[in-house]
Amino acid sequence: MQKPKLGFWDIWNMSFGFLGIQFGFALQNANVSRIFSTLNAPVEDLAVFWLAAPLTGLIVQPIIGYFSDRTWTRLGRRRPYFLVGAILSSLALVAMPNSSSLWMAIGVLWIMDSSINISMEPFRAFVGDNLPQRQRALGFSMQSFFIGIGAVVGSLLPYMFTNWMGISNTAPEGVIPDSVTYSFYAGAAVFLIAVLWTVFNSKEYSPEEMAQFEQSDIAKKVSRDTPEDLRANINWQFINGVIMLLIGIAGASWVYFNELKNDLYILTVGLVVAGLLFIVVGLLRKQNIKNGFTTIITDMQNMPITMKQLSIVQFFSWFALFSMWIYMNDTVTGHVFNFFDKTSQGYNDAADWVPVMFGVYNGVAAAVAFLLPVVAKRTSNKVTHMLALILGGLGLISVYFVSDRIGLVMSMVGVGVAWASILSIPYAMLSGSLPSNKMGYYMGVFNFFIVIPQLVAASILGYLVGTVFNEQPVYAILIGGCSMILAGLLTLNVTTARTVNIPETPLRPQ
Known part of the structure; x- marks a missing residue:
């Protein structure tokens, strides 16, 4: 039995939850370093303070994938994890701007990032579960579209609250500005509502149906x-x-x-x-x-060869992204605009421009999400991903040379193209190599190569910024740009052969 082709609105509904997930993820990426800095975190230690969350993710993600492969409830196989992760993430988003100390903020980040991953990783397997191979590129591109839209609005929220509603973006030393606080509250609501939409407006195949789909490929x-x-x-x-x-x-x-x-x-x-x-x-x-x-x-240890090759590409891609997320705030405020007093209006106006930049690259990602499969059809997934990553790397490198807001926005265009590809093309290449009854587990393990580069970035870049680069984080951004270009070149080494392992045990309800 082959999986039937799904309609556009079916794919829309099953991907809509990613709007909320990325809403929360964008708020985290664009504002957590700012919150840490407000709570007097030294710049050379910013990367380390981000580590609690990914270290937990290394444990949580494969376990969530393993059990979601073996779960069946009235809500289905993956959807219970969407829902639990959304509830926990929303609570953490409310708590983050109310952190009274640096260590409290680090702890909340730990909970928030882990909870986001509880929702996010089963979403990747959800596409593999529900769509035939010929529609998976569209499915992951739809997720990229919602990721882009959610991230644009999520990243821009502090700027919008300040400039459109007159909410203050400054506060006394050690206090999170109201514009950031209200942004996190709004993110919590959107996260939960969007995931609930997918939970109640999408379906999953039964274990028996999934076993029949798997049997169709056994020969x-x-x-x-x-x-x-x-x-x-x-x-x-x-x-x-x-x-x-x-x-x-x-x-x-x-x-x-x-x-x-x-x-x-x-x-x-x-x-x-x-x-x-x-x-x-x-x-x-x-x-x-x-x-x-x-x-x-x-x-x-027994990952399919395609997954092993893609893991190297992912490593260098996400190393670059983490260098940007961790150090862009201090690069823009210090290197580009020369503001260092965190209580000054100039510093906070410059810091508000970072979410705008992140909104731009996410907006570009949403705009090109459905263009990438077209380019891939005319060339190949590998060539498309390589070109996108090279554009992203050049965008990061260009940050060193710009000196105004428009230049920073233009730098983010290339990053946006790379981001759209990172969120879709590797998963489209990977999903065809995975057995369906281990889809969730391997998608969770694949996320290791998002987490591990963050650990490496925190260890190496934190050391380099503090000792070699004289606390000038712009050089971490330059290293990230080179890393992304290297990832693009390594994409050409990826093969797309299907897995040759028969699943160890049949899929069955638990």
Whole structure:
């Protein structure tokens, strides 16, 4: 049985929730560094303060994907996670501008980012579940359209409240301006309403139907689960764990004995933990012990080749984006406009322009969302993504050379094209390589390559800005631009072959 083609409004309804998700995400990206700075966070530590959320995401995302693959309720398979994530995210959005201290704001960011991901990651699998392969590019492009629209309005809210409604964008030292506070309140309401629209106006296929769809492709797949392959897989899992453990220990020792910045422990300790997990799972599998824990770690090692190649592209793409989100506020206020007093009108007017810039690149993303599949049809997904990322990288690099608001807006045009492609083309290439009963899990794991570059950016860029670049964050933006261009060139290495693994267990209701 093949999945039927869905109508335009069916795809519209199943994607509409992303309007709210990106509304919250845009408020977070455009304003959290400003909130941290208002609460007296040192600029060289901004990247580290962002880390609580993605570290939690590394744990939450594959677990949410794993269980959503195995969930079936009256609301369906993915929709319960949309709803729970939306409720938690809305509460966190209300709490963020009411943070009374820096550490409270960091904790709220932790909760908010994790909750957004609880909603967002199953949405990616939702497209793979409901659409046939020939419609998935349209489905992800529809999500990109709503992401763009939501992000434009979400990013512009503080500016709109200040300039259209006369709400103050300044406040005493250590207090979040009202324009930012009311923006987060509005974001909470939009987030919840948009996700509820998708929950109650879309459907999901039953486990039995999904099993039949999976069976229709079974003749195209070849099992590699022979005893010899299984033993080799377990041995490599153990060896990979030992390698990661040793590299992590060596790196941590280097940081310790050279008395380097503590930020660098993030990467080294992360490698130690990952290595230990692989070693433990390898030992459990040698004893024929199989459970959710061993499945999650083992499937991570056994990613389809297309996913492994795309993960490298994602790494460098998102490294660039995080350099922009973390450091653009201080780059614009300091490098471009030379304002450093956070209580001054000039500083806050300049800071208000950052959400405008982010609104521009999201608006461009919405405008070109449906153009990218057309370009891809005439060329290929790989060529389209490469060109988009190169434009984005050049846009980031150009920020160093501009000195006025119009120039900053023009820099964001290239970033907008890249953003539209990042949100759709990699997922369209990836979804065809994934088995349907592991779609949620692998989409969650794919998000690792959004989180890991943030950890790397926080470790490396924070260190460079504080020590090498003399606290001038514009150089972090330059590194991000080069990283995005590299990601574009690496796209040409991606193959789009389908997975050859037969699913380990049939899909069934839990």
